[in-house]
Amino acid sequence: MQLSLKGKRALVCGSSQGMGKSIAIQLSQQGADVVLLARNRASLDEVRAELDSSQGQEHDILLADFAYPEQVKASVSDYLESGNTVQILINNTGGPAPGPAHTAETENFLAAFNQHLVCNHELMKLLLPGMKQAAYGRIVNVISTSVKQPLNGLGVSNTVRGAVASWAKTLANELGQFNITVNNVLPGATNTVRLEAIIQNKAAKKGVSIEEMEVEEKSIIPMKRFGEPEEFANAVGFLASPAASYITGVNLPVDGGRTSCL
Numbered sequence: 001m002q003l004s005l006k007g008k009r010a011l012v013c014g015s016s017q018g019m020g021k022s023i024a025i026q027l028s029q030q031g032a033d034v035v036l037l038a039r040n041r042a043s044l045d046e047v048r049a050e051l052d053s054s055q056g057q058e059h060d061i062l063l064a065d066f067a068y069p070e071q072v073k074a075s076v077s078d079y080l081e082s083g084n085t086v087q088i089l090i091n092n093t094g095g096p097a098p099g100p101a102h103t104a105e106t107e108n109f110l111a112a113f114n115q116h117l118v119c120n121h122e123l124m125k126l127l128l129p130g131m132k133q134a135a136y137g138r139i140v141n142v143i144s145t146s147v148k149q150p151l152n153g154l155g156v157s158n159t160v161r162g163a164v165a166s167w168a169k170t171l172a173n174e175l176g177q178f179n180i181t182v183n184n185v186l187p188g189a190t191n192t193v194r195l196e197a198i199i200q201n202k203a204a205k206k207g208v209s210i211e212e213m214e215v216e217e218k219s220i221i222p223m224k225r226f227g228e229p230e231e232f233a234n235a236v237g238f239l240a241s242p243a244a245s246y247i248t249g250v251n252l253p254v255d256g257g258r259t260s261c262l
Contacts, residue, residue: 002242006031006055008136010088010240011076011127013119016043018192019142020092021050022229026237027223028052028059032088037072039065043205047164060084066093067111069118075255076126085130086241091120091164092142095194098201101155112160116143117167124171128180137180138240141168145186145259153202165251172249179246183239188255189217190227 010027014020028034028051036044036059043161044061051059064075080086096112124139131137145151147165151157157231165184172182189195203213218224235254253259 003237004031005052005088005241008087009033009035009085010090011035011037011062011086011123012092013037013092013096013123014092014142015047015048016040018194019190019229019232021047022092022233023092023142025050025052026230026233027088027090027240028057030237030241031055031057032240033057033059035062035086036049036083037062037064037075039063053191053241066115066119069114069122072119072186073122073126076123078128080130085134086127087134087136088138088140089123089127089130090140090142090236090240091116093119093125095144096156096160098153098157098198099155100153101159104156105119108156109159112156113163116160117164120164121167128175131176131180135179137175137178138244139168139171139175139180139182140236140239141165141182141184142185142217142236143186143187143251145253145255147184147186148253148259149261153198153205169249179245181239181244183248184242184251185232185235185239186251186255186259187232188227188253188258189221190229190232190254192229194225220258221255225256227254227256243260 010032012024015024015036024034062075071099100117144161146158146161168182199213203210232254
């Protein structure tokens with residue numbers, strides 16, 4: 001099985017912590033040159049120090065806030081204008097605040113749409129020419145199991161994640177002819193800052209302790225535990241590799257079996 005990404009460059013969004021950081025580390029271990037993209041320079045410097053460089057990889061840092069698509073576009077445009085190309089795009093950014101859909105304000109939906117779908121789309125357009133030229137492209141979107149089964153209390157997130165999934169499936173149909181695959185990886189309950197916030201919110205609403213809430217959340221997962229970011233990154237690393245050359249347009253849950261539908 002060919003998992004090596006030596007000679008490939010990967011842009012990993014939201015790579016200052018959590019799943020983005022783990023994905024960046026995984027891709028570097030597979031031999032990729034990694035471009036870290038987030039808004040916190042100090043955190044990105046720390047992540048870059050952890051990336052594997054044993055195969056001669058060179059890793060870069062770009063700064064942008066995903067709340068501002070034009071800022072993201074400008075940062076990556078400048079990088080490409082310096083003669084760089086990117087064959088692997090990992091779209092990943094923090095999710096919208098929890099809460100029911102019926103109480104969300106219109107601006108909450110618009111902000112999430114910009115942060116997720118619009119940023120993803122602008123990055124795809126920027127990197128597409130280089131992927132076509134290389135006859136190799138991998139676009140992997142980190143979204144949510146909510147695209148298969150909406151999650152209670154995540155109204156804005158459920159809505160926007162579904163839009164990203166449909167966008168990705170459409171792209172997969174259009175770009176397969178260029179040897180470019182587009183896939184979504186759907187994290188379940190994974191040990192990240194995001195999960196901590198969700199559990200704290202649920203515990204407060206139910207009037208129980210965080211520990212009790214964690215036990216309840218784990219009880220509905222067939223594997224009876226939360227996932228680790230590294231386990232999620234393994235799935236992304238596979239889809240980014242040559243081994244996944246005939247897999248495109250899929251929604252892959254990495255959730256310990258929690259999603260109950262097919």
